[in-house]
Amino acid sequence: MGILNLTPDSFFDGGFYPTMKEQLQQVEKMILDGADIIDLGAVSSRPGSAPPDAGEEIARLLPALKQIRKSFPDIVLSTDTYRSETARVAMENGADMINDISGGVLDDHMFDLIARVQAPYVLMHMKGNPLVMQVNPEYEDVVEEVRQFFIRQTETLKTRDFNKIILDPGFGFGKTIAHNYQLLNRLSVFKDLGYPLMVGISRKSMIYHVLECKPWDALNGSTVLNTVALLQGADILRVHDVKEARETIRLVSELKGNT
Numbered sequence: 317m318g319i320l321n322l323t324p325d326s327f328f329d330g331g332f333y334p335t336m337k338e339q340l341q342q343v344e345k346m347i348l349d350g351a352d353i354i355d356l357g358a359v360s361s362r363p364g365s366a367p368p369d370a371g372e373e374i375a376r377l378l379p380a381l382k383q384i385r386k387s388f389p390d391i392v393l394s395t396d397t398y399r400s401e402t403a404r405v406a407m408e409n410g411a412d413m414i415n416d417i418s419g420g421v422l423d424d425h426m427f428d429l430i431a432r433v434q435a436p437y438v439l440m441h442m443k444g445n446p447l448v449m450q451v452n453p454e455y456e457d458v459v460e461e462v463r464q465f466f467i468r469q470t471e472t473l474k475t476r477d478f479n480k481i482i483l484d485p486g487f488g489f490g491k492t493i494a495h496n497y498q499l500l501n502r503l504s505v506f507k508d509l510g511y512p513l514m515v516g517i518s519r520k521s522m523i524y525h526v527l528e529c530k531p532w533d534a535l536n537g538s539t540v541l542n543t544v545a546l547l548q549g550a551d552i553l554r555v556h557d558v559k560e561a562r563e564t565i566r567l568v569s570e571l572k573g574n575t
Contacts, residue, residue, distance in 0.1 A: 317353040317394065317554040318346035319518070322376045323360040339380050340387055347391055350562030353413070354388075355554060356381055356406075357396035361417050361489070370401050377402065378409060385410030394438070400425040407433050415554075417442050417489060419469050431476035438482045438514055439473075441465050443490025458495040459502045462486070466509055482552065484514040488521060496522040500541065503548035515545040516554035518561075539564055 320333065320342060333339045343354055358376035359367045367373070377395065385393060395406035398418040403426065406414070413436035420426045420439065430437045441462045443453050455461050462485050470481055483506055485499045496517075506513055517523065523537035524530060539560050542553050546568040555561040 317355050317514070317552055318343075318349075318351035318558045319554060319556050320346070320354055320356050320380075321360070322356060322358045322380055336379065336383055340383065343384050343388060343391075346558045347388060349559035351391070351558045353392040353394050353552070354384065355394040355396050355415055356384070356411075357415075358402075359397065361396075370399050373397065373399065373402050374405050377406065381406060381409055381411060398422045398426070400429045404429055404433075407435055411435075413437065415484075416440060417486065419465065419486075420472070427473055427476060427478070431473065431478040434478065434480065436480045436482060437473075437478070438484050439466070439469055440484035440489065441486040453490045453492060453495065455495060458491060458498050459505055462499065463505060463509070466506065466511075470509065470511070482512045482514050483509065484516060484554075487515065487517045493522050493525055496520075500544060500548065503545060503550065507549045512551040513549055514552040514554055515542070515550040517541050517545065518553075518555040518557065535560060543568060 320339060322333070322339070333342050346354060356377060358373045381393065381395070392412045393410060394413045394415045395403060395411040396415040396417070397403050397406065398416050400423045403414045414430060415438040416426060417440045419441055466483055473479070473481060485503070485506065487496050487499065491499070503513070518538045519531045519534040523541060524534040527534065527537050535557055538555070538557065542555070542561055542564050545553065546565065553561045553565070
């Protein structure tokens with residue numbers, strides 16, 4: 317899954333693609349580099365960020381979504397939103413799936429919408445919301461608490477006859493660096509729940525704080541941790557750098573095929 321942020325303030329690539337031409341060029345590059353899914357985000361979820369309203373989110377998203385759908389009709393398009401209204405508009409205009417950082421918590425109508433349209437749904441764990449999620453997050457056992465959250469939310473979706481679920485532990489969303497590494501070290505625990513597993517650790521603070529660098533210097537660290545995630549059972553990597561992630565997948569697949 318290649319990331320296309322349509323925001324001016326995302327932690328790594330906010331404002332990188334301000335024009336439609338630049339957005340289309342980046343999507344084309346990611347597809348040529350091996351992306352299977354393009355994830356469009358119109359609201360920054362960086363720690364401490366205050367979101368725009370739904371109207372502004374949709375206004376940022378819709379032109380890009382429509383043009384990318386027209387230009388690349390065969391690529392799977394995901395919309396990164398926790399708002400059911402944005403999700404509905406996205407699905408009506410060419411999106412194939414929804415990536416919800418709140419796992420249905422921030423909008424009570426999201427599960428009803430997803431069940432109605434029967435679109436694949438990334439259910440992510442986040443503690444709190446982006447504005448406050450990194451203010452001293454605490455867990456007795458972060459892995460077990462995330463696991464129990466997944467169980468509760470997937471059971472709720474099952475009552476709506478919905479099962480097209482992808483799980484994402486939410487690295488960096490209401491977790492300390494130690495919490496993130498505990499999740500990564502025990503990632504395989506979530507495979508027992510029976511759903512595909514997505515990991516989004518690309519260029520995040522769990523890498524650049526440990527390496528004492530900036531996000532734009534965190535590609536090598538991203539590749540290392542993506543490798544660990546694949547070995548722990550990750551099915552989808554959500555990344556800024558598609559070529560390097562695709563190479564990582566190929567090498568890990570080769571390794572697994574010869575063990």
